[in-house]
Amino acid sequence: MSDSLTMVGRSLRLTMRTPDALLTSLLLPVMLMLLFVYLFGGAIQTGTRYVTYVVPGVLLLCASFGASTTAVTVSQDMTGGIIDRFRSMDVGGAAILAGHVTASMARNLAATVLVFGVAFLIGFRPSAGPLEWLAAGGVLLAFMLAISWLSAAIGLLARSPEAAGGFTFLMAFVPYPSSAFVPIDTMPTWLHGFAENQPVTPVIEALRGLLLGTPVGNSPWLALAWCGAILVASVALAGWLFRRRTA
Amino acid sequence: MTGELAVEATGLEKSYGSVRVLDGIDLRVERGSVFALLGPNGAGKTTTVRILATLIPPDAGQARVAGFDVVRDRRRVRRAISLTGQYAAVDELQTGAENLRMMARLAGLPGRRARQRARELLERFDLTDAGDRQVATWSGGMRRRLDLAASLVGEPAVIFLDEPTTGLDPRGRQAIWQVVGDLAESGVTIFLTTQYLEEADRLADRIAVIDGGRVVADGTATQLKQRVADQRLDLVLADAAAFADVAGLLGGRAVRRDPARLTIGVPTDGSAAQVRALLDEIDPDRRAVRTFAVHTATLDDVFLALTGRSAGQPEKEKETADV
Numbered sequence: 001m002s003d004s005l006t007m008v009g010r011s012l013r014l015t016m017r018t019p020d021a022l023l024t025s026l027l028l029p030v031m032l033m034l035l036f037v038y039l040f041g042g043a044i045q046t047g048t049r050y051v052t053y054v055v056p057g058v059l060l061l062c063a064s065f066g067a068s069t070t071a072v073t074v075s076q077d078m079t080g081g082i083i084d085r086f087r088s089m090d091v092g093g094a095a096i097l098a099g100h101v102t103a104s105m106a107r108n109l110a111a112t113v114l115v116f117g118v119a120f121l122i123g124f125r126p127s128a129g130p131l132e133w134l135a136a137g138g139v140l141l142a143f144m145l146a147i148s149w150l151s152a153a154i155g156l157l158a159r160s161p162e163a164a165g166g167f168t169f170l171m172a173f174v175p176y177p178s179s180a181f182v183p184i185d186t187m188p189t190w191l192h193g194f195a196e197n198q199p200v201t202p203v204i205e206a207l208r209g210l211l212l213g214t215p216v217g218n219s220p221w222l223a224l225a226w227c228g229a230i231l232v233a234s235v236a237l238a239g240w241l242f243r244r245r246t247a
Numbered sequence: 248m249t250g251e252l253a254v255e256a257t258g259l260e261k262s263y264g265s266v267r268v269l270d271g272i273d274l275r276v277e278r279g280s281v282f283a284l285l286g287p288n289g290a291g292k293t294t295t296v297r298i299l300a301t302l303i304p305p306d307a308g309q310a311r312v313a314g315f316d317v318v319r320d321r322r323r324v325r326r327a328i329s330l331t332g333q334y335a336a337v338d339e340l341q342t343g344a345e346n347l348r349m350m351a352r353l354a355g356l357p358g359r360r361a362r363q364r365a366r367e368l369l370e371r372f373d374l375t376d377a378g379d380r381q382v383a384t385w386s387g388g389m390r391r392r393l394d395l396a397a398s399l400v401g402e403p404a405v406i407f408l409d410e411p412t413t414g415l416d417p418r419g420r421q422a423i424w425q426v427v428g429d430l431a432e433s434g435v436t437i438f439l440t441t442q443y444l445e446e447a448d449r450l451a452d453r454i455a456v457i458d459g460g461r462v463v464a465d466g467t468a469t470q471l472k473q474r475v476a477d478q479r480l481d482l483v484l485a486d487a488a489a490f491a492d493v494a495g496l497l498g499g500r501a502v503r504r505d506p507a508r509l510t511i512g513v514p515t516d517g518s519a520a521q522v523r524a525l526l527d528e529i530d531p532d533r534r535a536v537r538t539f540a541v542h543t544a545t546l547d548d549v550f551l552a553l554t555g556r557s558a559g560q561p562e563k564e565k566e567t568a569d570v
Binding site: 014087090 | 301302326328330333335336350352353354398
């Protein structure tokens with residue numbers, strides 16, 4: 001436990017020492033939101049103000065962008081000399097990865113706060129009460145945690161930090177074919193099956209419903225189930241990969 | 248386990264795929280001594296260290312470090328050792344002090360003691376002035392010293408140093424030698440690997456020469472050098488005919504033959520008497536030898552003497568395979 005805290009401190013310090021990367025991962029989601037709202041938004045009919053429609057999607061993009069940093073830093077640790085030092089000091093993989101995942105959560109939260117802040121400035125007006133905010137926060141945290149562990153697993157899977165970055169770049173595309181940016185019924189029919197059933201969609205629907213006070217159906221539970229499944233699978237995969245990489 | 252041995256390995260084997268990296272390594276290192284594993288690239292030095300430091304299990308054989316089995320008692324071995332690898336195992340983006348504090352916390356020291364230990368180690372390794380700068384701005388030699396300092400935070404009983412001076416300039420190398428010498432005096436056991444005979448000679452009480460995954464010789468530096476002779480007399484011959492004559496005369500005694508430069512190397516102790524006697528023997532008419540030079544024996548010479556081939560060169564069949 002104390003090892004984990006030490007490793008969390010380390011990962012947070014390393015995050016703060018790469019201000020350029022940090023700034024990019026904070027500003028990119030905001031830039032994308034502005035792009036969607038002011039350039040594409042006018043052409044997209046969603047039945048609400050587009051900024052209100054698109055905020056949940058941008059929040060998930062934040063998590064995907066944050067993921068690439070996590071995968072790269074995990075991969076850097078595994079390919080550099082420091083992993084041997086940690087292991088010879090009997091620091092477990094759990095503590096090392098916990099450090100990375102916690103730093104990833106911290107980066108994601110900072111980006112989320114920034115996105116909400118800018119969204120409010122440009123007209124985002126959710127109607128959620130305190131309970132809905134709490135529930136939305138819970139869903140968002142569950143998604144970030146799942147994505148962070150998935151990225152850590154990808155960092156262990158990749159043979160180099162560059163490859164890890166490439167993997168997660170692909171992951172950043174997954175939110176697009178969902179209801180994050182445009183209603184699914186505007187997409188070609190062959191894409192509906194994927195877009196309606198992929199994990200990002202219930203997360204988006206849950207966030208949007210909770211924030212805008214519209215009916216959410218079972219989407220929050222579906223979202224939590226997806227996040228839980230991804231989390232469990234990623235932690236198991238990360239544990240297995242760590243043991244395999246270090247055997 | 249006798250209690251006197253810090254490292255005891257028998258029959259260590261390790262293969263990666265079809266490549267046999269270790270082919271039955273036996274080692275015994277006395278507690279409190281400095282032991283050097285000397286060998287060329289690819290001889291199996293790093294694999295041996297990684298097995299002894301519990302990072303990888305051997306395919307066969309046993310090893311005990313600080314009295315504990317490296318496979319069954321992995322955790323207890325880890326608490327008794329430290330490992331410094333070939334690549335500086337420190338965070339470039341943290342300062343020197345932060346790196347040492349982190350390592351001290353991981354070694355189990357509480358916050359205040361960790362800070363104090365970090366300060367002590369920076370002081371001891373002459374890094375205090377740079378301590379609050381990010382390691383990214385440090386020189387290679389400073390990083391290596393920090394790496395060594397980091398390996399000492401937990402006050403280990405056995406310290407593994409994998410090629411501690413490879414890639415350093417002469418000044419950086421001197422500084423590391425100084426540190427290792429000081430450490431040895433403090434009574435810990437040091438197990439180091441090196442490609443440099445001179446380094447093993449300077450630092451180690453005992454040396455094992457490793458090649459192709461086997462220990463081909465071991466003993467004190469003096470014993471090894473008696474087998475190899477610690478100096479080499481290089482003779483530059485007058486012409487190709489003289490080269491052929493002298494090469495024929497010396498036969499297996501020549502440790503170096505370079506027909507292109509008409510040069511032949513013979514082991515010697517470097518004394519004037521022996522050099523004079525050798526020259527008289529080789530060149531009684533004083534015509535064949537044009538110039539000569541006496542060199543300190545290199546790892547190459549040791550290798551040539553022990554294995555019949557040069558250290559930098561892989562075995563013959565591998566050589567053709569590589570081409």
